[in-house]
Amino acid sequence: MNVLARALAAAVALRAARRGASGGPAPDGPPGPEHRTAGASPAATRLVAVLLVLTGCAGAAVGVLLALHASTQLLGLAAALAFVLLAVALAVASFRIVPQETAVEDRPPVTDPQTRAALTETVRAGGDGVSRRALLGGAAGVAGAGLATAAAAPLAALGPRPGGRLGESRWTTGVPLVDEHGAPIRADALEVGAFLTAFPHGADPRELGSPVVVVRLRPEDVSLPPGRRAWAPQGLLAYSKICTHAGCAVALFRYPLNEETSTSPALVCPCHYSTFDPARAAKVTFGPAGRPLPQLPLRIAPDGTLQAAGPLSGPVGPAWWGVGHS
Ligand code: FES
Missing domain, CATH: 1.20.58 (Methane Monooxygenase Hydroxylase; Chain G, domain 1)
Structure with missing residues (x-):
C-alpha cells in the first residue's frame, strides 16, 4: 500500500x-x-x-x-x-x-x-x-x-370519410337481388347450406353498402329476434358482406356436414376470423368484430326471385364513434 x-x-x-x-x-x-x-x-x-x-x-x-x-x-x-x-x-x-x-x-x-x-x-x-x-x-x-x-x-x-356514404346503401323495399352478372337470384337456386353474394339491382356493386351474403338454413334452425321473424322466408337469410371489424369481405360460410360433431353454421371473415351466427341475426360468436352484420330483410317475389323487404338493419362496415356496439 x-x-x-x-x-x-x-x-x-x-x-x-x-x-x-x-x-x-x-x-x-x-x-x-x-x-x-x-x-x-x-x-x-x-x-x-x-x-x-x-x-x-x-x-x-x-x-x-x-x-x-x-x-x-x-x-x-x-x-x-x-x-x-x-x-x-x-x-x-x-x-x-x-x-x-x-x-x-x-x-x-x-x-x-x-x-x-x-x-x-x-x-x-x-x-x-x-x-x-x-x-x-x-x-x-x-x-x-x-x-x-x-x-x-x-x-x-380513421373512421368514415367526411361526407362519405359509409352507412348508406341502395337496399330498399322491393329491390331485386342480383348476382355479379346482374341476373336475378331465384329462391329455389339456393339449397340448404348454400352461400352466395348478391347485389342490389341497378346499383354500383363496388359501393360498400351493396354486397350481401345470402345463405339458406333449415327454417327450424333460424332464431331471429321477434321483430325479424318474417325476414327469412324459407330459411333464406341475407347479411351485409362487409365485416363489422375492419371492413374485409365476409367470404366464408361454414355449414356443418356432420351435425353430431360440428358447430352451428357460421359466416366467417378470413381477415381476423370474426365469426357470425347467421341463424341468430349474425350475432358475433368469435373474433374481434364488435357488432353483428347488418341484416337485409328478404321476401320472395311472385316470380320466385328474391327481393329486399326493407333496408339493411344498420350501418354497414366497421364500428366507429357514431355506430355503437350492439
Ligand atoms: S376485418 Fe373481419 S375480422 Fe377483421
Whole structure:
C-alpha cells in the first residue's frame, strides 16, 4: 500500500514539474487564454438548412398525396424520403456544425486592452460553433411542420370519410337481388347450406353498402329476434358482406356436414376470423368484430326471385364513434 501511495505521489509531482517546464499556468495561478476550434462552416450550415427544408416538403407531400388519394407506395416513398433527408441533415449537422473539438493552449499575455477585447470576442464566437442560428431554426421549423403533417395525416383516414356514404346503401323495399352478372337470384337456386353474394339491382356493386351474403338454413334452425321473424322466408337469410371489424369481405360460410360433431353454421371473415351466427341475426360468436352484420330483410317475389323487404338493419362496415356496439 505504501508503495502504491508513493508511486501516486511521484506521478502527481512529475505532472506538476512538466507543466512548470512547459510554461503553463501554475495550478493556483490565473488561467491562461483559450482558443477553441469549432467545426461550423457556412457551407455546411446552408446544406443542413436546405436538407431540413426538403424534409419539411417531403413530410408535407405525405398529407397532399393522402388528400389526392395517391397510391400507398407513393405515400410510403414520400414518408421515407422525409426521414432519409432528416437523417442526412442531422448527420451533416453533427459532423460539420456542432463543435467537434475544444483545445486549450498557452498564449503570451496580451496587455493591449483593445487587442484583448477583440481576442475575447473571437474566442467567444468560435466557441459558439453554430453560425446562422436563425436560418437553421427556421429550417428546423419547416422540417418539424412537415413531419408533423406526415404523422397526423393518417389520422384523417380513421373512421368514415367526411361526407362519405359509409352507412348508406341502395337496399330498399322491393329491390331485386342480383348476382355479379346482374341476373336475378331465384329462391329455389339456393339449397340448404348454400352461400352466395348478391347485389342490389341497378346499383354500383363496388359501393360498400351493396354486397350481401345470402345463405339458406333449415327454417327450424333460424332464431331471429321477434321483430325479424318474417325476414327469412324459407330459411333464406341475407347479411351485409362487409365485416363489422375492419371492413374485409365476409367470404366464408361454414355449414356443418356432420351435425353430431360440428358447430352451428357460421359466416366467417378470413381477415381476423370474426365469426357470425347467421341463424341468430349474425350475432358475433368469435373474433374481434364488435357488432353483428347488418341484416337485409328478404321476401320472395311472385316470380320466385328474391327481393329486399326493407333496408339493411344498420350501418354497414366497421364500428366507429357514431355506430355503437350492439
Ligand atoms: S376485418 Fe373481419 S375480422 Fe377483421
